Structure formats: structure tokens, C-alpha cells
Amino acid sequence: MGVDAIVAIPFARLRLENKAARFAIIRLTNIFLVIGGNLFFLLFCRHVYNGEYLTELRPIIAAIYDPELGVGYIFLVNMVANLLFIPMLWKEFSDFRFKLSLPEMWPMLVYAFPILIMGLAGATNEMLSRLMLEDWLPEGFYEGISNEEALGIFGANYKLAIMMSLMIQAFRYSAEPFFFSQAQDKNSPATFAAVMRWFVIICALAYLGISANLDIFQYFLGQEAYRTGMEVVPVLLLAYLFNGVYYNLTVWFKLTDKTQYGTYITIFGAIVTVVANYLLIPVWGSMGSAVAAFLCYFTMSVVCYAIGQKYFPVPYPLKAIFGYLMLATGLIWLAYAWELENFWLRQVYHLGLCGVFLIVVWVVEKPALRRINR
DSSP: OHHHHHHHHHHHHHHHTTOHHHHHHHHHHHHHHHHHHHHIIIIIIHHHHTTSSOGGGHHHHHHHOOTTTTTHHHHHHHHHHHHTHHHHTHHHHHTOOOOOOHHHHHHHHHHHHHHHHHHHHHHHHHHHHHHHHHHHSOTTSSTTOOHHHHHHHHHHHHHHHHHHHHHHHHHHHHHHHHHHHTTTOTTHHHHHHHHHHHHHHHHHHHHHHHHHTHHHHGGGGOSGGGGGGGGGHHHHHHHHHHHHHHHHHTHHHHHTTOTHHHHHHHHHHHHHHHHHHHHHHHHHTHHHHHHHHHHHHHHHHHHHHHHHHHHSOOOOOHHHHHHHHHHHHHHHHHHHHSOOSSHHHHHHHHHHHHHHHHHHHHHHHHHHHHHHHO
């Protein structure tokens, strides 16, 4: 965690200098190190140590692998991978000189502190649904399943929705420097509207693609017991999509130095989360918690849009945005309304539904794409 904080500045510098390739390579290297390290210790070393294969390597593995540490290797691998950020970013660290400038520090704190609170409140907001599900779900709501087990199933299905969250995180890395670089351009409102339009199109396609193919994505959940609550996944995907819409909308208070509104809106979202969970969990169970997450991000987006139009008007294409989301939702309904027994025919059908979405996008956006090409 400490290393993450230290390397945040050089990573921010790479984004500011538009060195996307170097940023991505270092980030991906860290991911591959974490995955590879975990596979090495938790699978390879464990099996060799237990004599399941490659027994001739057991003396070497015994020297570096301690079975008593168990899942502790997850933390160890993450720590080592993060420490390697420092040599990988040494070029960015090499010309750093510490200098405290109080006149510059104060406006930075005034600008950034509300964003810090917004981030903390946002993380809390995201976890509230899972925490409240266990406490507010009536005992015996799901036959033969305890509240703890219901929470585990909900948490496992939450992982599938995180695919949308990862897309949004990747978008944020590149979008933030772009938004600030375009701030002074007189055409920036139109540019931000176009970014929002294509962001929603891409995320709506992901929302459709994952939701319509849950019969394939279910295998990411592992044990079959976790696949019983997959009906919450489309709702959670839509919730994360509106979380991304909200992030797009926050550009107005970041560019106008009114970041305190981010804190107010996030606190409002937390209140919506608590109230919605309190009302819906006893009635709909885990689906109520998923709907609460959607209502939170949707209402935050609506409030942010309404206030933002007063301080930094942007001509967002609301009809197109909701049109694409309704189209994706309708196609998801069709995917489940007509169930095909044959696995391969079902995949062709689901792929065809995604194709319908892309055809509609092509027909609708073709005039705009032609203008861009000119």
C-alpha cells in the first residue's frame, strides 16, 4: 500500500506526458508478475512439494516454498511485485527533488481534498451493499442457504460485474489527462459529449456481451454453487456502467474547481444506497442489493448532470445514450426469452444479438463517422 502511494506521482507524470505505452507496459508487467507469482507458489510449488509431479524438483522447491504460509503467498507476491514498480519507474524518479512550496500546496489541497473524500466515500459506497446484505437479509430467505452463504454467492457474482469496472478504470487512466488538455478549447463541450456517446456505446456492448453469454462466463465463478445467483449480474453491470457515466459527468466540477460537489453527490449516493438496501433486501434479497447499487449510481449521474449543466453546460446526447442502453437491455431480454437447448446454436444466437447492436450503431453513427474521416 505504501509503494502504491509512492508510485502514484510518477504514474501521474506518465499520464500527463501522454506516455501511454510506458504506463501500460509497467502496469501490465505488474499484473503478470502477480498472476505468475501466485500460480507459481499456490499451484506449481504446492503440487511439486506434495509429490504430485516433477518429484526430482522437490528438494529445490522445498528450499523456497513453505506450505505453512499458504495464502500468505498472495500478500507476499503482491508486495514484491509492487516493490518492483520502483526500479521500473526509476527514470521518472531520477530527476525528482523534494521541495515544499506552501503557496502552491494550499490550492492543491483545496482542490484535491474533496476528491479524496469522494474516493473514500465511493469505496465505502461500493462495499455497503455487500455488508448490509448479510445483516438485513431475513433468516431463511433462501431455502437451504444461510445468510453467510448468500453473501458469498452475491460476492462471487459481483466479480463478473467487475469486468465493467475494469473497463471504466482503463478509461479513467486515459480520459483524465485528455479532459484537462481540452479544457481551454472552445469546442471542448462538444468533444466531451462525443466522448460520453462512444463511452456508452462501448460499455453497452460489454453489458450486452457479458449478460447474454452468462452461460459461458459462469465458469469463471468456479464451483457450481456460486452460479445460483447470476440473475444479479446484468443489474450490477448496468450499475457499473452508470458509475462510468457519472465519472464522465464529473469533468465539470474538476475543470471549474468546484470539487466539493463531488463529495456532496457521493454522500447523497451513500444515503440512496442505505435506504434502497433497507427497503429492497428484505423483499428481493440479493437482487434488492444489486438494484440498490444501480439506483445509487443512476441517481448520482442524474444529480451530477443537473448541477453540471448550470456551471459547465455540455450537450450530452441523452436520447442516443438511453436509446443504446434500452436497445442493449432489450436484446438481453431476447437472449433469455428464447432459450436454445443446443449449446452452439445458443452461442450463434447470442453472437447474432451482439451483431444486431453493432449494426444499429453503424447505421446510426455512420454519418458522424463520415464527417470525422473527412
